[in-house]
Amino acid sequence: MKTRHNFNAYYKIIMIKSYNLDLGDGRGTVTVAFVRKRIKNVYLKVERDASVVLNLPYGTPDAWATDYLLSMRDWVCKHVKTRQEAFNKNNLSEVESYKSALIFGKSFEIVRLKGAKPHAVFSGGTVNLYLTNPSDETEAGSVYRAWLRKLAAKIYAEELNDFYDRFFAPLGIAKPIFQIRKMKTLWGSCTPKQSKIVFNENLIRSDMACIRYVVLHELTHLIHYRHDADFYAFVEARMPDWKECKKRLRQYM
Numbered sequence: 552m553k554t555r556h557n558f559n560a561y562y563k564i565i566m567i568k569s570y571n572l573d574l575g576d577g578r579g580t581v582t583v584a585f586v587r588k589r590i591k592n593v594y595l596k597v598e599r600d601a602s603v604v605l606n607l608p609y610g611t612p613d614a615w616a617t618d619y620l621l622s623m624r625d626w627v628c629k630h631v632k633t634r635q636e637a638f639n640k641n642n643l644s645e646v647e648s649y650k651s652a653l654i655f656g657k658s659f660e661i662v663r664l665k666g667a668k669p670h671a672v673f674s675g676g677t678v679n680l681y682l683t684n685p686s687d688e689t690e691a692g693s694v695y696r697a698w699l700r701k702l703a704a705k706i707y708a709e710e711l712n713d714f715y716d717r718f719f720a721p722l723g724i725a726k727p728i729f730q731i732r733k734m735k736t737l738w739g740s741c742t743p744k745q746s747k748i749v750f751n752e753n754l755i756r757s758d759m760a761c762i763r764y765v766v767l768h769e770l771t772h773l774i775h776y777r778h779d780a781d782f783y784a785f786v787e788a789r790m791p792d793w794k795e796c797k798k799r800l801r802q803y804m
């Protein structure tokens with residue numbers, strides 16, 4: 552039940568507003584999440600995965616928050632760069648050694664523990680791998696990957712059900728089946744004739760908003776075959792920030 556609780560926290564995070572901060576001087580833009588909480592002070596943070604979060608007391612006007620961000624552009628730029636460099640470095644080594652996991656766009660520590668029955672538990676912000684031999688890379692890899700695929704299946708199913716029930720069932724569209732596969736260039740694909748959707752197993756590495764965008768995108772193909780104006784109008788009406796998600800997805804491929 553504990554893991555279930557963690558996922559609910561992610562769902563809440565994606566409901567927050569986001570703002571595209573132009574860093575100026577041709578340094579590009581970063582997406583800043585505005586999180587309103589019961590706090591007294593404004594708190595700007597660059598996370599380990601280089602995402603930027605601005606924590607605000609309830610009632611702080613957006614205009615004040617954006618002015619504040621503009622005044623902090625140099626600070627944001629510097630810290631994002633530092634985090635990105637560290638994050639990329641970590642991710643390269645971590646693939647080999649299963650020391651940390653990229654899930655929902657965030658990096659989580661992987662802890663290996665001795666256990667009679669190999670399995671994985673996601674709790675308190677770490678992925679605990681229980682292994683018969685904690686120093687065995689092969690065992691760690693297979694336990695981790697099996698767990699991640701199961702998690703991916705659960706998350707994709709939940710998001711698919713949610714969108715389907717709200718937007719597709721009322722239109723009389725038959726519920727599609729979905730599969731998970733390793734894919735090199737696609738996040739998802741849809742075969743409307745077979746009412747079948749395939750999701751990339753690595754989609755779970757991207758943040759929840761990106762996952763939701765891919766699920767909605769593939770479902771929309773059940774109604775609109777091509778990527779035409781009608782297709783994007785349908786997506787936009789149900790997910791106004793789809794463009795930012797599409798852009799962000801590139802960093803996870």
Ligand SMILES: [Zn+2]
Pocket residue numbers: 768769772778
């Ligand atoms: Zn498409």
